[in-house]
Amino acid sequence: MSVTAAKGFSAAGIAAGIKENGNPDLALVVNTGPRRAAAGVVTSNRVKAAPVLWSEQVLKSGQVSAVVLNSGGANACTGPKGFQDTHATAEKAADVLGRAPIEIAVCSTGLIGVLLPMDKLLPGVETAAAQLSEHGGEKAAIAIKTTDTVHKTSVVTTDGWTVGGMAKGAGMLAPGLATMLVVLTTDADVDSATLDKALRAATKVTFDRIDSDGCMSTNDTVLLLASGAGEVTPEYEEFAEAVRAVCDDLGQQLIRDAEGAGKDIKVEVINAATEDDAVEVGRSIARNNLLKCAIHGEDPNWGRVLSAIGTTGAAFEPDQLNVAINGVWVCKNGGVGEDREKVDMRYREVHIVADLAAGAETAVIWTNDLTADYVxxxxAYSS
Amino acid sequence: MSVTAAKGFSAAGIAAGIKENGNPDLALVVNTGPRRAAAGVVTSNRVKAAPVLWSEQVLKSGQVSAVVLNSGGANACTGPKGFQDTHATAEKAADVLGRAPIEIAVCSTGLIGVLLPMDKLLPGVETAAAQLSEHGGEKAAIAIKTTDTVHKTSVVTTDGWTVGGMAKGAGMLAPGLATMLVVLTTDADVDSATLDKALRAATKVTFDRIDSDGCMSTNDTVLLLASGAGEVTPEYEEFAEAVRAVCDDLGQQLIRDAEGAGKDIKVEVINAATEDDAVEVGRSIARNNLLKCAIHGEDPNWGRVLSAIGTTGAAFEPDQLNVAINGVWVCKNGGVGEDREKVDMRYREVHIVADLAAGAETAVIWTNDLTADYVxxxxAYSS
Known part of the structure; x- marks a missing residue:
């Protein structure tokens, strides 16, 4: 269902020939209205791809009529020509769809530093437009895959309105955001300011808290488009919760499909003095290569958790730290706790709890193990 | 030669039985005077091992008579009992050597969270004391190895005085400092304040700028001991340069022996607005797992360099960045530069230059590639 689960949207996904292997590589998502309110969040990397720079301009008006997404090339670090290519893509879509170019968002993903084959991409936009369908969400989700092994979609439906979405991303996954593209749609009748508020609140606690490999992309974009076709304006809290739920579900799917990963690691920091402390400690643990290797080896190496906590500026006393791995408190008061032999690490999900004993705040960061497959x-090839 | 290259020092290295495989695991370095001035730098990790906490106290007086070092166990996160064990080690050495316990520094390295076998360590101190020799530096350097494949020593001799040292470290190598122990000795007649100044200046641009895997240890200690046996007080600049040269040499040896590494990567940041900017950018590049994998695959993937630069707060404009890999400017003005096929990456050393085009400052950070062997x-086992 994906981006076409909500009423007022059509989508398509095709193989335009951008990828040399002939796999689907171009997606088109169109808001058929009656409204076209939108909000977006993009990477905080200061080296932004051309489509990110363009889509930031598009989002200023709070209106998006359509999104063109391509895999097979990031169009990042491609200079003025790269920006012209993004602009030409928006103009082509606007022309075919009868909309204004400034209402066409563009997203690209793939290798950095390579120009897109515009002789294939522009005809591809026409082909995709001809295949637009209210059932095209699945095909669109497939067309944006890069190293993803599966496509990712999610839908929440409540009384009279729906939030649905698609996502791609498998490597270069880190907060702010990841090498990921996400398009969310809703048929609720919500203005762009409300969409923006709900989207930022949702990404802050979902996509911004998955950190597969600590690497921040140049292309990440999360878009939320509202058609108003459901003719319902939900309560803000209810709507924001639906957006958060879809983002959370898609984020979990990204972590479970991360490059080379064998384990999904939930790092839960509890009893922190502040939420910022909890997030800082969680990220430090999630980015510790030695710990990630240990988890891969099913070794409950809590010393590496403590050494990661120790590099942060968070409030804690070293001799009051406690760490549980899969429910066993292997570190108590900064020293040896329960028998580490009790820790069962056979399953894919690993749960690490770091207790800072410094307050009442908490945060969860998701990451993966570090494996030879990731390396x-x-x-083995450029990506 | 190692720590006994300078006059006024004796050393020993023995197998005390701390390591189960029977390899050497206990080293003793004694300053035989006439002076016993000393300075030290320890990890900035807030979770500090018991020997670090003890040695910090020892260093307050600016006097160190001897150093006991053990491999086979870090004595970190071991609570009050761990601290008592370190204290007992210092008392044992003081007793055997006829010195005060507060002048005995202690260093440990190995697995975190395990108590040391004191029934083996304490008799080992006696055995080592009995084997002290002015030619014992090599044996001491061998006894502090953990996953090191070779032992590391370095000596600089000038007119009438010498600086020599030994180091261990192979994993958990990152600034502030690494999982490394370093003991430097000199027969120059230098007071502890001058030793401290020279040592801090040296570690800031050497050990603090090697970053093999971004992981900061709980045990790192660098000690500089002066015996005054050469009866020469050098000019500060000359002395500081000798200390820096020995630290630089030992740091290079650590990088070349890093766990699982196939490439040594020199990240040189040039034309930065400030030295801090240069260091921040260098560290960000050096810690980028995706780039480190690409270098392992001999892929001059400059897009990953730019995405790492983009995560920093350093002064730069994205469209003015230039990147050279092994002398080929593969990225110019933030976009595609010279043909990446020209880059020859067959050799172990890889040189990345990141030109921020924002000033005149520079910094060099050394790192390694990320390999399946590291994983x-x-x-495969706890370490």
Missing amino acids: HENS | HENS
Whole structure:
């Protein structure tokens, strides 16, 4: 269902020939109205891809009529020509759809530093437009995959309105955001300011808290488009919760499909003095290569958790730290706790709890283990 | 030669039985005077091992008579009992050597969260004391190895005085400092304040700028001991340069022996607005797992360099960034530069230059590639 679960949207996904292997590589999502309110969040990387720079301009008006997304090339670090290519893509879509170019968002993903084959991409936009369908969400989700092994979609439906979405992302996954593209749609009748508020609140506690490999992308974009076709304006809290739920579900799907990963690691920081402290400690643990290797080896190496906590500026006393791995408190008061032999690490999900004993705040960061497969996937070829 | 290259020092290295495999695991370095001035730098990790906490107290007086070092166990996160064990070690050495316990520094390295076998360590101190020799530096350097494949020593000799040292460290190598122990000795007649100044200046630009895996240890200690046996007080600049040269040499040896590494990567940041900017950018590049995998695959993936630069707060404009890999400017003005096929990456050393085009400051950070061997070494067993 994906982006076409909500009323007022059509989508398509095709193989335009951007990828040399002939796999689907171009998606089009169109808001058929009656409204076209939108909000978006983009990477905080200061080296932003051309489509990110363009889509930031588009989002200023709070209106998006359509989104063109391509895999097979990030169009990042491609200079003025790269920006012209993004602009030409928006103009082509606007022309075919009868909309204004400034209402066409563009997203790209793939190798950095390579120009897109515009002789394939522009005809591809026409082909995709001809295949637009209210059932096209699945095909669109498939067309934006890069190293993803599965496509990711999610839908929440409540009384009279729906929030649905699609996502791609498998490597370069880190907060602010990840190498990921996400398009969310809703048929609720919500203005762009409300969409923006709900989207930022949702990404802050979902996509911004998954950190597969600590690497921040140049292309990340999360868009939320509202058609108003459901003719219902929900309560803000209810709507924001639906957006958060879809973002959370998609984020979990990203972590479960991360490059080379064998374990999904839930890092839960509890009893922190502030939420910022909890997030800082969670990220430090999630980015510790030695710990990620240990988890891969099913070794409950809590010393590496403590050494990661120790690099942060969070409030804590070293001799009051406690760490549980899969429910066993292997570290108590900064020293040896329960028998580490009790920790069962056979399953894919690993749960680490770091108790800072410094307050009442908490945060969860999701990450993956570090594996030889990750190294292989990111060294054997350019991506 | 190592720590006994300078006059006024004796050392020993023995197998005390701390390591189950029977390899050497206990070193003793004694300053035989006439002076016993000393300075030290320890990890900035807030979770500090018991020997670090003890040695910090020892260093307050600016006087160190001897150093006891053990491999086979870090004595970190071991609570009050761990601290008592360190204290007992210092008392034992003081007793055997006829010195005050507060002048005995202690260093430990190995697995975190395990108490040391004191029934083996304390008799080991006696055995080592009995084997002290002016030619014992090499044996001491061997006894502090953990996952090191070779022992590391360095000596600079000038007119009438010498600075020599030994180091261990192979994983958990990151600034502030690394999982490394370093003991430097000199027969120059230098007071502890001058030693401290020279040592801090040296570590800031050497050990603090090697970053193999971004992980900061709980045990790192660098000690500089002066015997005054050469009866020469050098000019400060000359002395500081000798200390820096020995630290630089030992740091290079650590990088070349890093766990699982196949490439040594020199990240040189040039034309930065400030030295801090240069260091921040260098560290961000050096810690980027995706780039480190690409280098392992001999792929000059400059897009990953730019995405790492983009996560920093340093002064730069994205469209003015230039990147050279092994002398080929593969990225110019933030976009595609010279043909990446020209980059020869067959050799072990890889040189990345990141030109921020924002000033005149520079910094060099050394790191390694990320390999399946690193993953294996850190997942197959606890360390």
